[in-house]
Amino acid sequence: MTFLYSLTNLKARIIMAYSLNSNYLWRIEFMNERKLHYLLLVAFSLSNKMIIEQTNREKLMPGQPKILEFLLGHDGCTQKEIAKACILDKSTVTSLITRMLLCGLVRKDSDLPDRRTNCIYLTEEGRNMAERVREICDVVDDTGWRGISKEERDDFCRIFEKIIQNLEEGEEKSYGTKTS
Template sequence: MLDNELHFLLLRTFNHSNRRIDEAIRRIGLLPGQPKIIECLAEQDGRTAKEICAECILDKSTMTGLLNRMELRGLVRREIRETDKRSYRVFLTESGHDYASRIAAIMQQADETAMQGMSETERETLREGLRHVIANIEQGGGGINHAILRQAFGFHACGACY
C-alpha cells in the first residue's frame, strides 16, 4: 500500500501543502520561489546570491530571474560587495519586510493546519524525524544503493550504470 511508503507520504504532503501555500502567496501578489527568498533574507538580511541559492535550494539561473523580478517590484535591493566587486549582497526593502510578515502569517497558518490535532511532543517528533530524513538524503546524495538492488533483484539492475 502506498500509504506505507515514505516517498509517497512525503510527496503527497508536499503537493497538498504546496498547493495551498501557492494559492495564498499568489493572492498577495508573489510568484512561487519569491517567498523563500524573502523568508531567507528576513532571517538574515544582506546574504550573497550564493548563500541564498544554498539556503533556498535554488539554482543560480532561477534565483537570478526571481531576484530581477523582485528588484523591479521594489522588494529587494542589491549592493556590490566592497571585498569582491564581482558579487553583491541582497537586502529586503521596506516593502520586502512588509511582505515578510505576511508570508510568515501564511506559513504559520499552513503549519498549524498540517499539524492540527497533534500534541507539541508529536509536532517536535515529526520535525526531528524530518530533519533526520533530510540529513540522510543530503549525506547519501540521493544516489542508488547498488547493494540493495543486487539483493532485491539478484543482479545489478541499475540502468543508470550501463
C-alpha cells in the same frame, strides 16, 4: 512488462493531473501510501498549494515567498547563499531576484570587498511582504500540526531531520559530493 509500464504511466498521469488541475487528492489502492517518497510528495504538494494560493493573491511568483522569508532572517546575503538555503538553482535565483528588484521588494548592493559579488537586502515593501509570507506559512503550519501534541511534533521533527540527513548522505554516496 507492459502491465508494469501501464501502471507506472497511470501513476505519473494521476500525480500530474493532481498537481496541474485537481482539488482532490486521488489515492489509488495500488499506490502504497506508506512509502516515504509518496508521503513526502503528498505533504509537499498540499502545503505548497495552500501557500501558492495565498501568495498569488499578494502578486508573488512561486519561489519568491521562500526568498523573502529567508531574507527576513538573513538580510544582506549573497544570491549563492539564497540558492543554497532555498534549494533553488543559481539561475532561478537570478531570475527571481531580477523580478523582485523590478517590483521593489529587494535591493542589491556590492558591500563585499569583492565588488563582483552583490548582497541582497529587503526594501521596506519587501520586509512587509516577507512578514505577510511568514503569516501565511504559519497558518499552513498550524493547519498541518492540528491535533498533534507538542511531544509528537518534537518526535516528528527529530525523525524528519534524521531522514533529511540520511538522504543527504545517500546523495553524497550516489554523486560523490553534496549538492547543497
